[in-house]
Amino acid sequence: MSKSKSSFTLSKITGSSLFFPFVALALILLFDLIAVPGFFRISTREGNLYGNLIDIVRNASTVSLLAIGMTLVIATGGVDLSVGAVMAIAASVAAILMNPYVLATELPPHILKFMSDPNFTYQPLWVVILVTLIVATICGLWNGLLVAYGKIQPMVATLILMYAGRGIAQLITNGVRIQIFYEPYAFIGQGWIILPFSLYIVAIVFVIAWLLTRKTAIGMFIESVGTNSRSSFFSGINEKRIKLLAYTFCGLCAGIAGLVASSNIKTSDAFNLGVTKELDAILAVVIGGTLMSGGRFSLLASIVGAWVIQAITTSMYAVGVPAFALQAIKGVVVIFVILLYSEQVRGFVQRITAQKEA
């Protein structure tokens, strides 16, 4: 009696979508536990928590935000390569709204003083954020229209914005890398309320996404479209609108990520902001168990995937691996993860645990 009950739980655990990413995370943390003494120490300062673990989730917040949006897109069977570029566009829009004087060639001296004043912003913060998010959403909408209505391959369609996006971001600021002095803006990425503020942002976006997908029929429709679009069509699901929604939401998430990232470095760096972040986001989603061909997805697992990636980075730093070696290791990890996630291995593990039941 009790034996069958425990094996039922075992296969239920291994079958759950969160299983593999958590195992991966656990392995890395285990490595840390052994290799780095004091890794898990959490200290408090002025009521806020600090420590390596906090660092991991904080530095992962950009990729976490991207991964939330990317999960929906990948679940419909597509991909969005332009999220890094959209981040740059968002950062440029925000910076120019706070400080359009930067574009002028000649400035009267009293304005000059204003610009570096930490309390100065041309537009109030809520306008800055609102306009930025609207612009980012439009970018996502553009991608969605190309993919869903223009019937262009997702990789190709988003490649265009990825390519042009940085050009557009530079266009907005006329090539100037705008420094952001406005303090409240910096709080987005650097602020701390017991826990880093960006964590709260991630949590809020996650909750919104979760409500949107699991408390409405949208999540089920996305999974249906990603698994079998013809059957979904026969069942009356409007594939085009679902895909449009997914890409639009992904653009919005990229905009939020752009705000967080640019507030972290207090710059709108159109050239470098978000570079290769889209690849990190895709990797996070893949580690989180969503298949690139589409279908079942789990937002939480994708965030855990983002943590895994960041944990690798932080652990390597903690161990003393120099920065340059990190990329090579990332490449190896990707291969490892991909092979691990291939149908064969997964099926193998599940068959073994299922056999134990029998």
Added chain:
Amino acid sequence: MRPPVDCDDTLGQTVRGSMMSDNDYIVEMKGIDKAFPGVQALSKVDFFLKRGEIHAIVGENGAGKSTLIKVLTGVEKQDTGRITLDGKEITVKSPLHAQELGISTVYQEINLCPNLSVAENILIGREPRRLGSVNWKAMNAQAKEFLLQRLNIDIDVTQKLGSYPVAIQQMAAIARALEISSARILILDEPTSSLDVHETAQLFQVMRKLKSEGVAIIFITHFIDQVYEISDRITVLRNGSLVGTFETVGIPRLELIAKMIGRSLTELDEMSKIKLESGKHIRGEALLQAEGLGLTGAIEPFDLALHAGEVLGIAGLLGSGRTEIAQVLFGVEKPDSGTLEIDEKEVKRFSPLASIGRGVALCPEDRKEAGIVDDLTVRENIILALQANRGWFRYLSMQQQHEIADRYIELLNIATPSADQPVKNLSGGNQQKVILARWLATNPQILILDEPTRGIDVGAKAEIQKLVLSLAEEGKACVFISSELEEVLRTSHRIMVLRDREKVTEFSGEVDEQEIMQAIAGSES
């Protein structure tokens, strides 16, 4: 009316264990069994192919035609049984191996590369070369010559294959098949589905020419007219078993159809007496009215009226337009002629979602491609269409979903450990029931069922037929499409007969199977 004739004697002589000497046969398949999870695709099938003959294989869905060919060409391996080629027993290891043995197949999807030229498609992998580089001139000349000599086709072989109509593409595929292994056996899988009359005639000319050169051709088709036009012998399969192999000249059309879809003729009289009289609650007004509704290339314009409380059966062979009618009525395809009225309102928007909103439901024929979403659970599959109709935001609560799912699991006796089982783990028959449940859950007033009992065991079939009739009793209108005549007869109040994508006639009330089969068979009987 002719006296009932028993299949197993006189004219329709089977050749099993016959007096023919063995070296007339180039291929012998004896006692072939093949099972897939959940279904016995072939059981104890014998198949004998003579040299230089054109041999047709016919049968309805699930008969086992494609599985038999897959076994012969090495795509699948048989569970039991032997295959002999030219007197020697062989094991076909792969499609490439089959080609080397001289068995070539031209599939329905052509399986060539449309972006390459015709000549390349015929010769790629074995192109003539000069000093190591491809000799285009020689290749084009060789291909053109080959097509001309062996197939009597004269085309510009330098053009891309994809720019030619399907008929020519097929010729190229045949040419490659012959060229590669100087094939002695050519298998043509549904070659005429996309051809018009002229192209079919062209193909037949080619086939006759090849036959005269000693090539044995296996011709799989569902067009009975063509079977009679071109083939020497016919093998009939039904539900995985061999019904028999007959000389084409020796078996009348009606008898052939009877063997394909019906019982033996002796039982016909019995069947025609079984009728349920539930026709009393058929109301007057038409729920659905189609006038001149048609789609070019799919179904000729037809008229149809459907009343509340009645079951309309659609009978006809595979390819006669059954599925196409269903799809047009449900809005999967937009018709290009005629009008459709539902509830006396003309239909302007043709889409599945709009149809569901109007109370029309289609349980489609292709379970895998148009039916199940295999990664989702049974529960999700069942409520899918209902949810689509409610839109994104009126999400059924978990409790509601489970209620609905459990209700239909019980009603249709779906065998599943729980409602949260991914539907891909269920057997084919149970998957079919899940799809049926999905459409029942939308509470339609017009329910179109395209082969709803395919793959379902006998007991369950009867239950579903009873279910359809009880739906009619409740006041719904049903369209029941099936290739099994007996169940169409048993469940329908009226029967519409299709042939060659055209509505032939309608039978109301009492009709016996023979009349229907005559209508299906067409000109001669």
Added chain:
Amino acid sequence: MMRKIGTLVSNFQRFIPLTATAVLVSVAYGVGAILYPGMRDPQVFLNIFRNNSYYLISAIGMTFVILTGGIDLSVSGVMALTTVAAAALLREGWNAWLVILLMLVMGMALGAVMGSFIAYLKVQPFIATLAGMWFARGMCFFISDDAIAISNNRIYTILGQTRILIPGLSDPVAQVGDFVSISAVVGMLLLVVAIYIAQYTRFGRTMYAIGGNEGRNEISAQLMGLPVNTTKVLVYTFSGFCSALAGVALSIFVLSGHGLYANGFELDAIAAVVIGGTMLTGGEGYVFGTLFGVLVLGITQTLIQFNGSLSSWWTRIVIAALLLMFIGVQSFLAARKGRRRRAKEAGAPSAATRRRRLLAFGGSGAVVLVIVALIVVNVIQNSAGDGSDVGIPTTTSACELQPYRRDMAAEFVEDGAVVVYERNGGPHCIDELYAIYPDGRIVGDDGVNTVEKQITPEEVDTLLAGIIGYRWFTDEMYDTWHTPCGQCYGYYLTVSYDGQEKTVKGVDGGTDAPADYWQIISLVKGIVPKFTAAP
């Protein structure tokens, strides 16, 4: 008549994308020649080949991969790795030819590994080559964090500096005239070889057979008995070879190696291939078209350069718009073909689909027209203003970097300056040095001109207070350095105050500099006077 044209068009339909690109190239160059007399010099046209030889080489490799329906994202990583590894080996004194050979072998090996993963382990090309890129770039930094210069290498100098004179446009005796570099010649040779392989070898034809038709061709090819897996591995090996060769060409061009080179380059390669008429789904397209794709980019850059007032990021936007138009055309043609086939099987297509396709095509065409019109208008306005020839630029990327003037900076500090600010690099390779004195005097020197400005002593105090407020004299302000990218500047800032003196250096593009460093630089930049030329 119309029908004849129709049949002619459909017969040569496969050449439409290629023709479109060729027309585009000719028109673009023609427009440029009209607007800018300087562009009429044939050397300008030849310079496109000189400056983009590595681009052409890597794009050729990418063409092969895309023809099989795959993609190679590792191009930039392999290129960078090649530059770094080559530079490191040359620094150790290895023979240059040996190094080049070794690099090519390395590229082929990497390509073969990725190809095997794709062909045999069925990993998606996107992911496999992505991992390859990360791995390759990571390997760069294993070798060296900083850039490695290739100096005084005789063979490299010969390879880089030799001018191959074009017969008919030059005078070999006097050694003057229009010339092209060895790398450009190598690129064109590779093009010829690649065209031969693609059109005249079994391997090449198999390559075409595998790609396209949404993966169905691959299944057909297997059923037809073609060696699909072997071909795939070879294709990626070839792409690795091309990436490495491009890396060699790049290292000859810039005479250095660094892990940050060629960032995002694979996108440029893909753009060239697509604009050149090859479909991303594979199976269709000509290697020759890739040459035109590269030319489009090169001409765009040249036009923008000659214009002078359009910023360089317009290049990306224009290329993206062109990309969109070409992809739109590809989708349109593919849809037409699909509809024709389906029409044969199932009757006339629905009018709605046709309308939508037309809309998509028309829409993207309109977008492109608008952007092109904007640029043309802008260009005309500016050229009407300029009038004169703009000098012929010799290269598009690296100009001669000026040396830093640290000794002059030290002099300023001794002289009493509180803030000394030096900015070096950028697209025009400047070096600007400023000194701010406590009495409000600001002096600037860019090696050619000097400039002066007077502000109040209170403003100087405010500036200093701000700088100290950003924790200048603490450990939170530290040096960071990387080799600057083409557009980037390097900065030295010295603050001498209250007995303390600290110099912190930083460079654009590095994301590891302390955030407040850039705040301070921005403050200083805002105060100091500008020189009349560059912004």
